[in-house]
Amino acid sequence: MDEAGLPGAGVPVSARLLSGGAQNEIYAIERDGERCVLRIPPAAAPTERDKGILREWRIIRALYGSEVPHTRAVAVCADAGVLGRPFYLMGFVDGWSPMDHRNWPAPFDTDLGARAGLGYQLVEGIALLSKVDWRARGLHDLGRPEGFHERQVDRWTSLFERIKGRELDGMDVATAWLRAHRPLDYVPGLMHGDYQFANVMFADGAPARLAAIVDWEMGTVGDPKLDLAWMLEGWPADTSAPEAATASYVNLQGMPSREALAAHYADVSGRQVDDLDYYLILAKWKLAIVLERGYQRAGDNEKLQAFGPLVPTLVRTATDLAETTTYPN
Template sequence: MDGVTESRLDAAALGRLLDAAGAPGHGELPVLEPLSGGSQNALYRVAGRGTPMVLRMPGTRADAARLDGLRREIRLVRALTGTDVPHAELIAADDAGGVLGQPCYVMAEVDGWNSTGAQWPAPFDTDLTARRGLAFELVDGAARLGRVDWRAQGLDGFGRPDGFHERQVDRWLAFLNNYRVRELPGLDEAADWLRANRPRHYTPGIMHGDYQFANVMYGHGAPAKLVAIIDWEMTTIGDPLLDLAWALLGYDGENPRTQGYYADLTGMPTRTELLAHYERVSGLSTENIDYYLVLANFKLGIVLEKTYAASVTSDKVDPEIAAAMGPMIPQLIAQAAELARSLPSVARHGR
């Protein structure tokens, strides 16, 4: 829990915050129970007030960037109120940090499950028809998020949509140069292709930034139902189609991979089926999806390389990480280059 202890949490102060927000159980003292699963922030179940809730806040050693990141999360989740995007509803928030000494927010507890997909829960473990629905629901969530009128929801200034694609390649290469420990064959080829083929026009929208099975929750049982998108740390106003490409990284052309991906995609829909569903829900064209797939492989490889670099330059990281990511990251970069090589010049597609 990043050094967070229950002793520093003032339950009475939290209760007053909840009362002021009109939360259930007015006047009742909340009971805080630590939860696992928060990679960037601490999580607590808030019990004792009739309705299960979850408190999210930074750890005691959080730096200024982490505090600002949580404030951005609060702003984003607040903006999703009243939309049809599946998410944990915001109940109360303290942006300034005066209640518990750190910015924090309380959200409704979501009744559902989250999995990396290595082993799906029943019935999705054996029922391939039901499993197909998981992919459609994943894409549906990305489409709903991307079509939100972000300006009307108060998110002006949340990101920098102007010049989004012009910045991507050089931004991520600069990021990589901060921790580069090895050569990544195909990196320059993919970068050059992305620079030459970026979209001339795009429709800005809310972009999750790490959109995949591991960052959503589903309701229990069949049929598949996406009940919440989670982990908003990388969210910005950018190009929503990059989220779609992120969700399709487990595909090799039309068909899902049967190996070499963290989730078991056996029985999932074809890429064409998922693209058609995304277009119906979002209203956006996916004709230039190959550009986004090159960018998604390129970006993910660079992001993961930071973890790999730490694993080979520090004895504090599990060596299993190095063993797992060592071959995986060059494969992502190689896939970006191979796909770029197979494509004609898009000549700066419009849409």
């Protein structure tokens, strides 16, 4: 921190663990009134996570001055000799995570009108992200946008064949449909890669305001509309129904409809969403493979075992949508 020119040289540092997992450990750091957050791979994480943490740093630093709600880039350390792994410091965000409030904090717990704003703010975050000039911000080599959709099918089909442990009804149909179809247009842009309520923070109080998009380890330059579909693939058809309260890991009752959120995305991003069905099929199919990989290596892990019955449902809904949607070749 001293070498990076941060304030408080000579003052003791206080550190407090916020969360830890297989991907990253996160600590609140404070020194002389300067509050920030440290993100670092755990000691046992694969070595590729070192590149991932530096990738995250590149993205949040590049977002400085943009309209995208994000954390402030404070400092980075690529030297594993300091803490055992590369790490970076980002600004502390005053606010709350939906993962800490599965039933929503007040007033969003009872005021469904206010709760709807959470959905609109969530989708607005990636709409703004899709507008970022990634070339001008030095992210021209972050991903390979050429052939993005062709590689999606080839890459994830190859992975599925490697981990395949059971037959999944409809997988061949969905895969063939994706090979035969493409988006109506494809405008490369910056994307998050795992966009959902779990990876954002909101400011305290109402009206709803997105404070920061976090967890950028899957960030790349690709097709931003896949972020939209990833967010919406499990969205309830009727958010006014009681079932919407338990359709996800958060209560989605009272949220805007999928159509309303897609329309808001289009208004803010300037991108058409007439081909949303293509992206929904891709998102469901891809998520099924991601979860199947976890299920096939679950062992005694109850969390991964729970993916077992979810995967066939995802594949079946992707296939049903592929077989019923009206979409040009």
